[in-house]
Amino acid sequence: xxxQGSLAVFLDFDGTLVEIASDPDAILVPPDMGDRLRVxxxxxxxxxxxxxxxxxxxxxxxxxxxxxxxxxxHGLDRIHADGRPAGSIPxxxxxxxxxxxRHFAQDHGLLFELKTHGGALHYRQRPxxxxxxxxxxxxxxxxxxxxxxxxxxxxxxVRPGASKRGAVEAFMExxxxxxxxxxxxxxxxxxxxxxxxxxDFGGFGIAVGERPSERAQYRLDNVAAVHHWLEI
Ligand SMILES: O=P(O)(O)OC[C@H]1O[C@H](O[C@H]2O[C@H](CO)[C@@H](O)[C@H](O)[C@H]2O)[C@H](O)[C@@H](O)[C@@H]1O
Numbered sequence: 001x002x003x004q005g006s007l008a009v010f011l012d013f014d015g016t017l018v019e020i021a022s023d024p025d026a027i028l029v030p031p032d033m034g035d036r037l038r039v040x041x042x043x044x045x046x047x048x049x050x051x052x053x054x055x056x057x058x059x060x061x062x063x064x065x066x067x068x069x070x071x072x073x074h075g076l077d078r079i080h081a082d083g084r085p086a087g088s089i090p091x092x093x094x095x096x097x098x099x100x101x102r103h104f105a106q107d108h109g110l111l112f113e114l115k116t117h118g119g120a121l122h123y124r125q126r127p128x129x130x131x132x133x134x135x136x137x138x139x140x141x142x143x144x145x146x147x148x149x150x151x152x153x154x155x156x157x158v159r160p161g162a163s164k165r166g167a168v169e170a171f172m173e174x175x176x177x178x179x180x181x182x183x184x185x186x187x188x189x190x191x192x193x194x195x196x197x198x199x200d201f202g203g204f205g206i207a208v209g210e211r212p213s214e215r216a217q218y219r220l221d222n223v224a225a226v227h228h229w230l231e232i
Contacts, residue, residue, distance in 0.1 A: 008047035008177045008203070009040070009230070010168055010194055012186030013059060016208050017050075019223050020152060022124060024054070024113055027062065034064040036232040041068045041081070046176040051075060051167045053151060053190055055115040069177075073117035074149055074158055074190055075167030086170045090117045090159055097144050097157060104136050117159060124153035151188045164190060168197025185226060187211060 011017060014027065021027045030036070041048040049069035052059050056072030056079065069086070071078040078086035101119040105112035108129045111122035121133045130153075137155040141148045149156040168184060171177045182203035184194035188211070195205025195215035205216035208226055213219070220226050 006047070006180040007044065008049070008172065008180035008182040009044055010049050010051050010164075010171075010182060010184040010198065012164075012184075012188070012191050012194065012208075013050060013052040013054060015152065015187035016185055016191075016223065016226055018062075023111055023122065024058075029062045034066065037063070037066075037068060040230060040232050046081060047180050049167070049171050049177075051164050051184070051186075051194055053149065053156070053188075055117065057116065069171055071164070071167035071170075073115060074156075074162040075164040075193070076117050076159060076162040078167055078170050080171075080174070086174065090162075092117055093119050093146070093157060093159070094144060097140060097146065100140055101137075101157065104133070108132065113154075113156075115156075117162070118149075118156050120154050120156035122154050127153065149190055151190055163197075164194035165197035165200070166193075168194055169200065172197075172201045185220070192216075 018027045018029050051071045053074045054072055056070060056077050059072055060066055067081055069081050076090045080086050098119050102112050105121055109126050113120040123129050123133050134155050137148050137157055141157055146157045147160045149158055168182060172182055182198040182201050183206060184198040185206045186194050187208035192215050198205055206218045206220055207213035207216035208220050209222060220229055
């Protein structure tokens with residue numbers, strides 16, 4: 001299918017390109033994954049974008065330097081394949097918020113992930129604190145005019161406006177994406193925005209794994225099936 005017509009592919013990272021692991025640094029990334037993505041990008045004549053909840057420098061720490069379109073921080077931080085920014089540079093979280101998240105994590109034995117444009121509380125190792133972490137993040141977001149992102153065993157604070165839908169829109173309005181039919185592949189709840197973004201431009205979503213999706217039209221069983229389908 002990828003070779004038919006003018007398709008654009010938007011790819012989530014964790015749970016889609018790489019398997020979920022016990023913590024964000026424990027993921028196993030095949031050493032040639034960057035090269036495989038480059039081959040896919042060339043097959044798609046440049047119409048490939050990585051759209052992750054992670055900070056972009058974190059994604060590149062795992063994949064090596066990326067010379068393809070990419071968006072990090074849930075779509076807020078966007079860069080074209082040639083390195084030009086695709087939108088304004090977002091502000092980091094206020095220091096006070098970072099400190100509060102860090103202290104909450106320390107007090108409850110959670111993992112705190114500081115990102116360039118956000119801060120996440122991971123409760124995969126302490127699932128009993130899920131509700132408290134969610135409530136704490138929601139309250140902090142209210143007090144500071146921030147937004148909450150929820151994911152697999154994680155809750156995160158970000159600047160309002162961070163959305164994978166926005167990332168799809170920003171890329172689809174520019175060459176080489178403009179006029180193509182987008183498909184967005186992702187496994188998590190934040191990818192629902194990406195599926196909506198693809199639909200906005202006449203495309204569709206592909207959900208990965210067992211999580212029921214509200215918006216994806218198609219499904220792939222797991223990360224291996226994503227690799228197989230994309231032939232990467
Ligand atoms: O949008 P994505 O690229 O899928 O990023 C979503 C979040 O992924 C990471 O957390 C998730 O993966 C970890 C490693 O497998 C796992 O330990 C954690 O429980 C998952 O939530 C990343 O750490 C987050 O910053 C991303 O937002």
